[in-house]
């Protein structure tokens with residue numbers, strides 16, 4: 001499956017946020033989006049998923065325009081920046097709702113075994129995030145949008161999540177953004193930099209310095 005996000009224009013109070021976005025993601029690949037605070041990364045993911053209206057947008061799957069918001073289809077899942085599972089939902093209920101196998105999860109995240117009957121608000125912010133990421137990655141959707149999956153997560157779990165993303169990409173198109181740029185760089189098959197409302201496909205990592213996303217010399 002090839003997903004194309006094209007021709008996005010977004011304004012808030014006459015301020016241009018996005019104007020000249022093109023992004024292509026495909027099954028078997030991880031597409032990373034980098035960009036400084038406030039450049040529009042979350043807005044872009046929200047527009048692609050259908051949560052946010054834009055002045056213009058064109059979403060194509062295998063070259064066919066998709067007019068329905070993706071969230072209304074069974075094609076895509078989306079991890080927002082904030083917690084999205086209600087405090088008073090039991091963890092086992094969330095796994096059932098997402099159609100995700102609890103035992104498989106426990107094989108990878110053994111320390112969570114005790115939590116099956118807990119409500120979400122009994123977990124730490126990072127533990128909660130790990131479960132949310134897992135559910136979004138593992139549910140049966142061909143397109144996955146991940147907004148800051150690595151923030152608030154401890155290094156060992158980041159490695160586990162990266163391995164999981166790598167595993168899931170075999171059957172999914174994964175679009176990911178995070179400020180932990182080293183993890184985005186090491187995970188992604190292609191990277192776009194979002195700057196001044198436009199996406200730029202990064203051919204060479206030093207472009208990230210040239211476009212002043214990173215300071216000169218950061219990449220060594």
Ligand SMILES: Nc1ncnc2c1ncn2[C@@H]1O[C@H](COP(=O)(O)OP(=O)(O)OP(=O)(O)O)[C@@H](O)[C@H]1O
Nearest residue numbers: 012013017035036037038039040041042043044081
């Ligand atoms: N509902 C809104 N009304 C007005 N402005 C908004 C609204 N939502 C977002 N913005 C503005 O749009 C811009 C892009 O926001 P967005 O959240 O997409 O940035 P981001 O790149 O994800 O930033 P960060 O990395 O800091 O999370 C920001 O300047 C933000 O203030």
